[in-house]
Amino acid sequence: MISQCPHCQKALQFNQAQLEKIDAALANLKSGALKLGCPLCKKSIALKADGTLYEESAAEAAAAAQPTPPPTNKVSPPPAHPDISWLAQGIYAEREVLAEVPKALVLMAGGQDRDAVAKALAERGYQIEMPESGNDALAQMRFGLFEAVVLHADFDGPLAESNFHRQMAIMPMDRRRSLFYALIGKEFHTLYNMEALAYSANVVVNDAEVIHFDIILKKGLQEMQELFGPYAEAIKGVAVS
Secondary structure, X not given: OOOEOOOOXXXXXXXHHHHHHHHHHHXXXXXXXXXXXXXXOOOEEEEOOOOOEOOOOHHHHHHHHOOOOOOOOOOOOOOOXXXXXXXXXXXXXXXXXXXXXXXXXXXXXXXXXXXXXXXXXXXXXXXXXXXXXXXXXXXXXXXOOOOEEEEEOOXXXXXXXXXXXXXXXXXXXXXXXXXXEEEEEOOOOOOOHXXXXXXXXXXXXXXXXXXXXXXXXXXXXXXXXXXXXXXXXXXXXXXXX
């Protein structure tokens, strides 16, 4: 298979599980091309069954060579991005096998509060990533296996305008129920469950109580296990039978 993106020329940094998924999809490809998204520039990459770049047919090339028609007053919507959800969903389905060390994302400005959060997570065995922006965090989550996310409401702009928080709120439950999500901010009331539910979070923490995040994390994880643990066991039982 090709080793670098034909668009941005950067190395394709797929992990072993992703490569196995791609190899399996290529092996089942009977005609046409397999389209993937570059993890870095997000542009579409079309591959033939042997893993090399897909070359346009003569008809496709001729169509592409046709002059662009003059613009009209009608604005057409842009084409949709290629659907590669099968790849991410397949990887997340194998999280229990692949994730040897739990990973956590911490989206907070540097300082004592972030240090307290990082310390609490590290003491519970999490490997911590600190992205520079919400978009960077989304890129890491696309192919990464994370079990905890801590977001400060003022990180990367107001929470109401945060694309990262929006994606967390609409995340499918088959992934969301295994991901601990904590929101921190001056407007929150620490451990107020109704407020956490309204923001699609497991816990909310006021800035004044971040110093106690180790205790809050322990309580939040325990409540998450009590809520989703029996359901997860039931799902495993159905799968085994």
